[in-house]
Amino acid sequence: MQRRDRFALLVILAILLVLPSFLLGYQVWRQQPTAAGIRIVNIAARVPEQGGFSPDRLTLRAGETVRLRISSPDVVHGLTIPGLGVNVDEIYPGTVVEVDVTPDKPGRYAFACTRWCGVDHWRMRGVIEVTGLTPRPPSLPGKGVGERSPLAGEGAGGMLTSAGGDVPLYQQLGIDIDAMRHAAQVTPATRPSIGVGAELNAALPPELADPARRRTRTPAGAFQTLRADLANAALSDDDVWSLVAWAWLKDVKPAALARGQTLYARDCAACHGPDGKGKGPAGVNLPGMAKMEPVMPKGPSDFTDAGAMLAASDALLQGKLLRGGMGTGMPEFGALYSDEEQWAMIAYLRTFLFGK
Amino acid sequence: MRWAISDTPWVNRLLRGRWLQWGITVLTLAVFVVVILTGLLGTPAGNHNFGIIYVWLVWWALLKLVLVPLLGRFWCSVCPIPAPGDWLQRRSILIARPGGKLYTCATRLFRKAARGRPRPWPRFLRNIWAQNFGFLAVALFSALILTSPLVTALTLILFIVVSLAVSLLFERKSFCRYLCPIGGFVGVYGQVAPLAVRVKDPAVCATHTQKSCYVGSDAGYGCPYFNLPARLETNTLCSMCGECLRTCNRDNVAFYIQMPGTDLLNTRGRRLDEAFNGLMMLAAAFVYSVVLIGPDGWLKATARAVGAPSWFAYAAVLLLFSAVLTPGLFWLCVRFGQLLGGDGEPAPGKTAGRGSKHATLFAGYAIALVPLGLAIWIAFTLSFTLTNVSYAWPALSDPFGWGWDLFGTANMAWTPYLTGMISYLQIPVLLVGLATAVALTLRTARQHGQRPAAALPVSAFCTLAVVALLTLYMA
Numbered sequence: 001m002q003r004r005d006r007f008a009l010l011v012i013l014a015i016l017l018v019l020p021s022f023l024l025g026y027q028v029w030r031q032q033p034t035a036a037g038i039r040i041v042n043i044a045a046r047v048p049e050q051g052g053f054s055p056d057r058l059t060l061r062a063g064e065t066v067r068l069r070i071s072s073p074d075v076v077h078g079l080t081i082p083g084l085g086v087n088v089d090e091i092y093p094g095t096v097v098e099v100d101v102t103p104d105k106p107g108r109y110a111f112a113c114t115r116w117c118g119v120d121h122w123r124m125r126g127v128i129e130v131t132g133l134t135p136r137p138p139s140l141p142g143k144g145v146g147e148r149s150p151l152a153g154e155g156a157g158g159m160l161t162s163a164g165g166d167v168p169l170y171q172q173l174g175i176d177i178d179a180m181r182h183a184a185q186v187t188p189a190t191r192p193s194i195g196v197g198a199e200l201n202a203a204l205p206p207e208l209a210d211p212a213r214r215r216t217r218t219p220a221g222a223f224q225t226l227r228a229d230l231a232n233a234a235l236s237d238d239d240v241w242s243l244v245a246w247a248w249l250k251d252v253k254p255a256a257l258a259r260g261q262t263l264y265a266r267d268c269a270a271c272h273g274p275d276g277k278g279k280g281p282a283g284v285n286l287p288g289m290a291k292m293e294p295v296m297p298k299g300p301s302d303f304t305d306a307g308a309m310l311a312a313s314d315a316l317l318q319g320k321l322l323r324g325g326m327g328t329g330m331p332e333f334g335a336l337y338s339d340e341e342q343w344a345m346i347a348y349l350r351t352f353l354f355g356k
Numbered sequence: 357m358r359w360a361i362s363d364t365p366w367v368n369r370l371l372r373g374r375w376l377q378w379g380i381t382v383l384t385l386a387v388f389v390v391v392i393l394t395g396l397l398g399t400p401a402g403n404h405n406f407g408i409i410y411v412w413l414v415w416w417a418l419l420k421l422v423l424v425p426l427l428g429r430f431w432c433s434v435c436p437i438p439a440p441g442d443w444l445q446r447r448s449i450l451i452a453r454p455g456g457k458l459y460t461c462a463t464r465l466f467r468k469a470a471r472g473r474p475r476p477w478p479r480f481l482r483n484i485w486a487q488n489f490g491f492l493a494v495a496l497f498s499a500l501i502l503t504s505p506l507v508t509a510l511t512l513i514l515f516i517v518v519s520l521a522v523s524l525l526f527e528r529k530s531f532c533r534y535l536c537p538i539g540g541f542v543g544v545y546g547q548v549a550p551l552a553v554r555v556k557d558p559a560v561c562a563t564h565t566q567k568s569c570y571v572g573s574d575a576g577y578g579c580p581y582f583n584l585p586a587r588l589e590t591n592t593l594c595s596m597c598g599e600c601l602r603t604c605n606r607d608n609v610a611f612y613i614q615m616p617g618t619d620l621l622n623t624r625g626r627r628l629d630e631a632f633n634g635l636m637m638l639a640a641a642f643v644y645s646v647v648l649i650g651p652d653g654w655l656k657a658t659a660r661a662v663g664a665p666s667w668f669a670y671a672a673v674l675l676l677f678s679a680v681l682t683p684g685l686f687w688l689c690v691r692f693g694q695l696l697g698g699d700g701e702p703a704p705g706k707t708a709g710r711g712s713k714h715a716t717l718f719a720g721y722a723i724a725l726v727p728l729g730l731a732i733w734i735a736f737t738l739s740f741t742l743t744n745v746s747y748a749w750p751a752l753s754d755p756f757g758w759g760w761d762l763f764g765t766a767n768m769a770w771t772p773y774l775t776g777m778i779s780y781l782q783i784p785v786l787l788v789g790l791a792t793a794v795a796l797t798l799r800t801a802r803q804h805g806q807r808p809a810a811a812l813p814v815s816a817f818c819t820l821a822v823v824a825l826l827t828l829y830m831a
Contacts (some may be wrong), residue, residue: 008378008449015386020393027758073400083809094404096759 010320022199036225038100041071045077045091045113048120053111056126071095076124078114082129082336083107089114103130110335116270117281122324122331168334170319177319178326184220188241191355197246200239202232208247215314215343219244219350223310245354252347256340260348265343266334276303278353282327300328303352310353317346358618360556362601362611371598371611377433386437388512390755395509397689399757406755409747411512412502419542420733425616428546432539432595437515438532441523446577449764456572456603459525467739477530479490483629488636492678494537496671499565499647499659529580533593545730546591547619553594553601554583554611559771560608561586569600569609571729576602585609589675590619591798596760617727617792623720623800631722633730634729635686638821639665639678643733689813697801697810718719720800721814724793728818731789732825739829742778746771782829786822793818 033039044054060066070079072091079088084101091097103109113124170177207213208222217225222244226232232240249257265274271283283300303309320326321342324333337345359648362368387410423431424560429824431447432471443449462475494501494511501507515536522531532539555561561584569585574577576599579585583593600609647655658666691714693702699713748770753766760766774781797811797818804810 001452004450005448006444008382011382012385012449013444015382015389019386019389023393024389024397026760030758030760070757071399071757092401092404094401095756096757098759228673302538315611 003108006228038065038067040058040067040069040103043068043079043126045070045072045079045124047074047118048123049118050074052124053113053126058126058128060101060103060128060130062103062106062130062132063064065100065158067101068101070097070099075117076115076308079111080114080336081111082338082341083109084128086111087114103128106130106132114266119282121270121282122329125335130142135211154283168318168322170314170322171313173216175316175319176231177314177316177323182311182316183307184218186220186223187310188219188238188307190238190241191353192238192241192245193355194249195243195356196239197242197244198250200235200243200246202226202235204243204247205229211251212270214247215318218311218313219248220310222247245350248350249347249354252344257348257351259341260346263337264348267331267336267347271300272303273300273327276349278302302332303349306353309349314343314346317349318342358552358554358604358612358614360610361551362609367611368601370603371762374452377597378450380434381436381439384434385439388436392509393757393758395505395507395512397756398505400505400718401757402505402752403744403747404751404757406751407505407508408503409751411508413741413745414748420730421741424542424545424549425730425734426549427551428549428562428591428596429543429594430551430596431537431542431796432532432536433597435532436535437439437512438519438523440516441520441531442529444520445523445527452574452602453577454574454659456568456577458527458572458577460527472717475526477526477534482577483541483627484534485629485634486535487537488629488633489661490537491540491633491640492597492636492675495643496674497662498644499656500662502648503660516654526590528582529594529595530576530593533581536655540633543592543638544637544726545733546594547726548617548730550589550613550616550618551596552588552614552619553589553596553598553609554588554612555586556608556610558586560606564606564608568603568605572599573603573605575605578603589622592619603808620723620796621727621799623723623796623803624716626716626719626723628715628719631719632683634722634725635683636678638725638729638732639682641729641736642825642828643674643677645736645825649736650828684818686713686814687718688723688818689696690714690721692719692800692813693721693806693810696812698805699809701805702802717804717806718801720804721797721811723800723815723816724796727792727796728789730820731785731792732821734789735825735829738778738781738785742774743772744770744787746773765771774829779829783826786826789823791820 031040031042041058043058046052046054068086070077070088070091072093072095074093075093076093077096079091079099080086080100084103086099086101087130088097088099095285107130109128109130111126111128113121115121117124204226207217211320212220223240226240226243227237232243235243264272269280271280273280273283278300280300301308320330321337322332324330333342362371391407391411394405396408398405401732419431426459445460446453447459460475497507497511501511518535519531522535566573567584568578569576570578570583579600580597581593581595583600585604588594596611598611601611636692646652647659650656655670658664658670681714694714694717700717747770749765749768751830754760755762794811797814798805798808801808801811
């Protein structure tokens with residue numbers, strides 16, 4: 001073989017062997033911990049029908065900084081890890097988003113997709129388990145050493161508390177959120193106004209003045225209480241309803257309402273519609289609708305339906321929000337919302353009926 | 357009127373040497389390797405995968421907008437797919453074997469006992485029908501191939517395996533000459549190109565009994581495409597690899613720059629398989645325009661759902677439209693032209709009946725589809741290339757979609773280029789293609805001894821095609 005041919009053969013072998021080795025070697029090198037000791041964790045976000053997050057269970061060590069490399073092979077996804085303050089709005093197919101997280105407290109942190117990526121979007125969840133100890137090597141079975149806390153999943157700002165943690169209000173009250181449809185006996189003729197209610201300068205009974213106690217009451221029940229109060233005898237029914245509206249939202253800060261609105265747009269509007277009327281495109285033909293009790297509403301709840309909403313206490317709405325289900329396609333959000341976010345969301349839902 | 361570019365000393369040296377062709381092939385091979393790797397291992401998101409972007413956007417645009425219109429079938433001589441088989445047959449890469457000897461399994465390729473002559477390519481397949489049907493077969497899956505990096509990679513691997521197997525069994529570049537679905541239409545449309553390899557003086561060839569251009573010599577190999585350069589009248593079957601330039605010891609072969617479309621001027625003695633290729637490609641351009649860049653997402657989804665009942669319906673429509681309806685309509689136009697302008701004179705040396713006459717006219721008029729089809733493909737290619745070619749920048753820096761940034765271009769946003777200009781580019785291209793096609797139909801009528809009125813139906817067919825496509829693009 002002449003020298004020219006030997007050279008040509010070497011070049012071709014380099015292309016066939018060295019080029020692939022270089023490319024794949026570069027990727028292997030990129031997977032190694034950085035100079036600062038940051039560990040790399042790849043997360044592939046696929047539509048739930050194709051497996052959702054992979055992996056959907058991670059074990060990290062408290063105080064350890066980990067770089068999450070999140071990619072999507074199919075459609076646009078998002079990622080939120082509420083307990084760790086991570087919010088990635090868009091993960092476009094074929095791109096990689098990097099996020100560094102440093103969990104400082106052991107516990108279990110939920111993460112979820114925040115974009116309506118498919119009909120089963122709400123199933124696209126995962127859990128990060130943060131231990132105080134060194135994680136078990138990947139070659140060994142199990143997720144990691146240390147006590148694993150059972151999933152309870154109620155309102156800890158994305159941090160899944162153990163079963164012995166705070167019991168949510170609806171459970172404390174023993175509310176059966178799977179009970180049949182609730183309907184108010186009385187409803188307002190016009191849209192109640194918070195502003196009008198505030199101007200009335202009326203005194204509220206303790207069970208309505210105290211937010212904690214008010215959450216156990218229904219607005220319809222509150223109306224009847226206020227209506228029966230002789231101090232309000234001079235007020236019209238519309239005024240009393242405005243008083244109820246004011247009672248419900250007077251303590252809610254604008255920032256909380258804004259947060260509720262953001263979460264609603266992100267998590268609820270696709271099914272319940274941006275106007276709250278239950279006509280969102282993702283709420284059409286929900287699986288299981290045909291098998292539901294005939295008396296149950298067919299489709300996502302209409303938050304402008306005074307009969308249903310005024311007969312629901314905040315505690316009942318909290319239960320539905322946290323646990324979901326009820327024989328409908330309602331997802332559970334307990335793993336994703338903090339206490340503040342739950343009440344902010346519920347306050348925002350009230351604004352579909354209570355105007356300014 | 358033509359200019360022998362290879363008579364310029366430095367161009368001659370460049371073309372006779374093997375470094376240029378080898379260098380470009382090595383480059384395309386490297387790209388090919390990356391395409392296969394990214395297809396197999398990279399992101400399935402086509403717009404961020406090197407394989408999809410650099411094959412179906414960059415390479416396709418280069419092929420349709422630059423290489424074929426200007427250099428004819430030159431791509432075939434630097435294509436990486438037949439290269440391994442070629443090197444194996446030659447048992448060398450840059451050096452010509454003594455006597456231009458080639459090796460196959462039948463001729464001691466692996467140093468086993470010789471068992472005979474190289475196996476000849478089956479006679480019934482010595483045409484481009486297999487390429488035509490191969491293209492249709494690929495077209496059935498094209499919505500998937502064009503968008504799925506994995507399927508693209510598997511398709512290319514299949515091509516290279518088949519090419520290698522053919523090279524081991526049959527002599528020369530039989531795969532490229534008779535099987536490659538791309539080679540078929542590249543050859544047909546390559547007739548428009550101004551670059552051509554031709555003999556300088558046919559009389560010299562007539563007295564040259566060695567035919568080193570065909571059998572090979574110490575200077576190089578016999579024509580890989582089984583051509584006798586003295587008989588080359590068009591670019592259809594010439595990859596411009598330069599072997600004949602190297603092996604002709606009478607310096608009677610040259611690379612010419614000629615008027616674009618010179619190859620199309622003779623409409624007699626044309627082949628039916630090439631005519632069918634022109635019709636099939638025309639139909640495919642329509643189908644692709646509707647399915648791939650049209651507004652109906654369900655059509656694209658149907659074309660991608662390979663194996664589903666709806667896909668079988670799509671496949672049936674595609675095959676019916678490409679292989680039956682379009683050729684059938686064209687045949688009716690030719691027959692109607694015969695009614696208007698007479699049957700004309702029989703082809704030289706042919707005394708056969710009406711069937712043969714129809715076929716001759718059919719193939720002759722199909723020449724008009726070469727400039728028209730190329731114009732339509734250029735218009736089609738412009739529409740998606742200018743819109744999407746900016747994906748090439750991120751794919752260069754992040755070929756696998758793994759979050760790399762090799763050249764600092766990974767985060768360059770998708771930016772459609774000159775979108776406001778696309779129509780202004782498409783319309784003149786289509787009109788030039790149509791004008792050339794109509795002129796060729798008139799020439800065909802004249803060359804076949806028909807009255808000019810015979811050209812009317814085929815001209816109307818061409819006009820209808822352009823109007824339909826313009827309506828589609830403008831909509």
